Amino acid sequence: MPRAASSSDVFNAVAEPRRRDILVYLALRERPVGDVVAWLGVAQPSVSKHLKVLRHVGLVHVRREGRQMFYRTNVEAIRPLHEWTKTFEHFWRHQLARVKERAEGNP
Numbered sequence: 001m002p003r004a005a006s007s008s009d010v011f012n013a014v015a016e017p018r019r020r021d022i023l024v025y026l027a028l029r030e031r032p033v034g035d036v037v038a039w040l041g042v043a044q045p046s047v048s049k050h051l052k053v054l055r056h057v058g059l060v061h062v063r064r065e066g067r068q069m070f071y072r073t074n075v076e077a078i079r080p081l082h083e084w085t086k087t088f089e090h091f092w093r094h095q096l097a098r099v100k101e102r103a104e105g106n107p
Contacts, residue, residue: 010081013057018042019050023073026060030072 014020018040025031025039033051037044051071054060058077063070 010057010059010077013053013059014081016050016053018046019054019059022047022050022054023059023078026071026073027075030063030070032068032070034068036071 014023021040022036025036033044033047036051037047040047051060051062055062055071059074060071061074063072
């Protein structure tokens with residue numbers, strides 16, 4: 001039975017491509033919201049909504065400095081996602097080996 005999407009679900013949060021882009025962008029260093037808006041080329045309210053979801057599930061840290069909000073990726077919160085995807089790594093390697101075999105003419 002499929003489960004309902006929830007805004008408090010880390011997997012649901014990263015299912016949105018723009019949120020994944022934001023996480024990658026913020027992984028290098030802390031940045032103000034304006035930088036994220038400029039980099040994505042998306043309206044500020046849209047970026048703020050994405051950041052709110054990421055903050056709600058703990059994937060980003062936020063810091064206020066005066067009127068500016070600074071965000072950065074919470075790499076520790078991403079670790080469970082990484083560990084879960086590693087479960088399937090041997091399947092991917094097996095599939096890649098099969099693709100190589102077929103490319104070389106071996107069924």
